[in-house]
Amino acid sequence: MRKSQREIAESSRSISRRVLMLGVIQASVVAVLGLKLRSMQIERADEYRMLSDGNSVKIRLLPPARGLIQDRNGVVIAGNEQNYHVTLTREDAGDVSAVVARLRHVIPMTDRQAADLLAEIRKRSAVTPVMVADRLSWPEFSSLALNAPSLPGVSPEAGLSRSYPRGGDFAHVLGYVGPVSDFDLAKIENPDPVLRLPEFQLGKVGMEVKLEDELRGKAGARRVEVNSAGREMRELSRQEGQQGATVQTTMDARLQNFALQRLGSESAAAVVIDVTNGDIVAIASAPSFDPNKFVRGISGPDYRALMSHDHRPLADKSVQGAYPPGSTFKMVTLLAGLESGIINPGTRFFCPGSLQIAGRKFHCWRKGGHGTVDAVNSLSHSCDVYYYEVAQRIGIDRIAAMARKLGIGVRHDLPMSAITEGIAPDRDWKRARYKQEWQLGDSINASIGQGYVLASPLQLAVMTARVATGRAVEPRLVRAVDGVPVPVKEFAPLDIHPLNLRTARAGMDAVMNSDSGTARRARILAPEWRMAGKTGTSQVRNITAAERARGVISNDQLPWNRRDHALFVCFAPFDSPRYAVSVVVEHGGGGSAVAAPIARDILLFALAGGLPPLSAYPDDGTRAKVQAIWDSMVLMPEPKPQNSRAKV
Structure with missing residues (x-):
């Protein structure tokens, strides 16, 4: 069908408008490109010339x-x-x-x-x-x-x-x-x-x-x-970048500073646990070292000095060190015996100074013996023969089970390196380790914390906290992360009869506060801070029969590395326990003379929130000695909390 002249004219006008619009658009694009080219070639020529020479992002x-x-x-x-x-x-x-x-x-x-x-x-x-x-x-x-x-x-x-x-x-x-x-x-x-x-x-x-x-x-x-x-x-x-989380620990900087200074030049360790929640408020190993030197690049001479030091400053003795616990282990043996039902708090054994077992004589630390002793006195006098008698009757498996229940032979989960599991030996352990059967003499040695038994200061502190509370206290080091508190565990009661726990605690109280207690000289006079504890001295060498016959060589006459380890564990207040403390002094000699005063001072500092009054100490020359120790210290001042996100 042919179009009319009018239709043809309208079509032509429409095409002309489209062509015009397209031309305007094209001209606009060319104009923009021209302006851009002018900017690049004239106004920003130097910048783009520099980029063209090899600049990159x-x-x-x-x-x-x-x-x-x-x-x-x-x-x-x-x-x-x-x-x-x-x-x-x-x-x-x-x-x-x-x-x-x-x-x-x-x-x-x-x-x-x-x-x-x-x-x-x-x-x-x-x-x-x-x-x-x-x-x-x-x-x-x-x-x-x-x-x-x-x-x-x-x-x-x-x-x-x-x-x-x-x-x-x-x-x-x-x-x-x-x-x-x-x-x-x-x-x-x-x-x-x-x-x-x-x-x-x-x-x-x-x-x-x-x-x-x-x-x-x-x-x-x-x-x-x-x-x-x-x-x-x-x-x-x-x-x-996003800063890492702020970690708030359970430790107290002032108590940690005091504990490390109180350990002094000894090769030693101390652990303080809040028994109510498991918080480790201090955990010190002496001697220490400056970690800033490792961050900045420690020099060869400095590193060799640390490595060759006989007190091993790089070793963390508080969790890595495994020591024979000596008589501090006697609470374990006593509770194992009481729980077995074979003995009770009133059971008495006679101590003549030694006990003949299977053709071998096992000695008590007191040459003349302790006479007849019961459960409480066995701890206060630290009578070895009493525990030889108990071990013969209950066997090693019950002792080992009680040790693990109290935290020995158990690796505690803390964010620290190389935490030892210690050893709570039993028949299966010796068979697996040495391919040998357990002997009665092994049980006798283990009953007083010698032989194969090994424990760290951390484990001894946990053991003491559990005895003090009757609960399965678990240690912890992290209190909060970025302000969010880490929940405190509800500690389950130990499967130990309360009467038996009270007997063990009464024995530890007698160690400190009875007239014949082995650590009476380290007692605390303040009744609100009454302390219960247990001494320990663990041998690092064998004493021969010939040496006993002519007289055992005293620790002071031996080379340092052949002297006995000194140990002490304690808790306070006795009626409402708050803190448990353990101290181990390598080759320190006697637990009552060396480790007990250190533990007492650290415990008092924790209870008092600073240096305690001298009136808390016996007035028998102890106060003057304590004052002299304090005067030699440079203690950390009362701290001012920092902003949690500050870059220090």
Whole structure:
């Protein structure tokens, strides 16, 4: 059908309008492009010329601030401090040897150090920054920043490094951090990219490694523009990292400081547990060391001095040390006997000073014997023969079961390194370990905490807390994470008859407060802080029959490493227990003379919340000795809690 002239004209006008609109659009696009080209070629020509010469945008990871660790009162015991350092990235450096040569004019570096640096750079990925120098002074850092244009690939940076403001007070508990090694990376299946940063620090031992996931935080990132020489031209954007969690521990910084100073120059350990909730308020190992030296890079002489010291300052004796518990173990044997029903609190045995068993004579520590003793007196006099008699009647399996019920031979779950399980030996244990059958003599030795029995100071403190409360107290070290409290466990009652527990506690009370108690000289006079305890002296050498015949050599006449260990455990107040304490002094000699006074002073400091009044001590020369000890100390002042997110 043919169109009319009118229709044809209207169609032509419509097409003309569309063509015009299309032309306008095209002209607009050309105009915009022209303006953009003018901007790029004229107004921003220098900028784009620089970019065309090799500039690129790179992503740099920002290490997060490590989480803080605090004591129970908010005092920072592991924090962060400002640290200036410099790194070098091979991809951006070009001629690495030339850059290092120029760098040596700014930072003093020996030929050996330069060679080691070059070897490390070649070993790493081309895009991985390598640490050149750490902990620079402000003048060194400023000089590097001024010389940056002539040092491609070199990046002077300000960051944070771990610090331990209390020095050695918490060294064994907290541990320390250090640079990430190839060995560290090999242990991780998919390592976090932040671990490859040269300045990043990773937990190595102690709480630092056990709580690494909580403390590490999350990395941030920044987009930077670099030129062809690898020099940063500008920062395009930045997203800060997320600081690690703040961990509040159960420990009290002032009590920890006092406990470590009270242990003095001894090779020793002390543990204080709040028996109401299991909080470890102090856990000290002496001598200690400064963990800051490991963070900053300990020198060879300093490290050799620590390793060669006969008191083993790097060892955490509080949880790693396993010692024969000596007579502190007698509560275990007594409760095993009472629970068996074979003896009762009134059961008496005669102690003539020794006991002949299977053709072998087992001696009591008191050569003339103790005469007839009952359960309470067996503890207050620490009569060995009484426990020989009990062990013969009940056997080792019951003793071992009671030891584990009281926390010995059990690995307690704490965020610390190398916690020992100790040994609560029984027939199966000896068969598995030595392929030998258990002998009666083994039971006799075990009954007084000798032979195969081993326990750590932590386990002895737990044992004491359980005897004091009659509940299965579990120790803990973490109180809160980022302000969220860790729930306190409800401790179940021990499956031990209350009368038997009261008998054991009465015996420990008599040790301290009866006229013939073995630790009477270390008693506490203040009735509101009445203390119950038990001494222990464990042999580290065999005493021959010939030596007994001519007289046993006293500890003072023996070389230090052949002397007996001194032990003491205690709790207070007697009627309403709050704290349990254990002290072990390696090769200290007698428990009553050496370990008991230390434990008493630490316990009193915990109860009083500071130095106790001298009136709490017997007026028999003890007060003057205690005052002299206090005068020699430099105690931590009353702390002021820190902001939980502060970078210290």
